[in-house]
Amino acid sequence: MREFVKWSAILNLSLSGYLDKKMAKFEINSSQFFYILKICESPGMTQDCVFQNVYRNPSNITRALAQLEGKGYIERKPSREDKRTYYLFPTEKAVDSYEEILSILMECVEEVLAPLTNGEKEVLPALLRKTAEKAFQMNQDEKERLEEM
Incomplete structure (x- = not known):
């Protein structure tokens, strides 16, 4: 069973490193591209919805979203009813990058699964x-x- 942990770690580290290099042209990394894809696919989703669907610590998600907002990929708009709730929208930059980011991801998956x-x-x-x-x-x-x- 130690082999499971070993190979899971190698897969995670190797994929993350590879995707970091591929996503560098967008000035994002392997832990950020996912949010761009999700928000482009579901514009107007709430930040709470992201928390419920992503198996990451909420503080990490909040930080990643803030970074993407700072880089011009997303906009966070507060709810009129509840100022603690934010709706997430892709910017034109995100929409323009979406297809290429998705293509890079799909090519990576195909290559990794080829064997x-x-x-x-x-x-x-x-x-x-x-x-x-x-x-x-x-x-x-x-x-x-x-x-x-």
């Missing part, structure tokens, strides 16, 4: 999701346990 059979390619996302969700829950449980101490 797999079609059957393996079909099963892998479900297995990754199951294990990632379990790891996320374990992390949340441990965080809560430590906060109670």
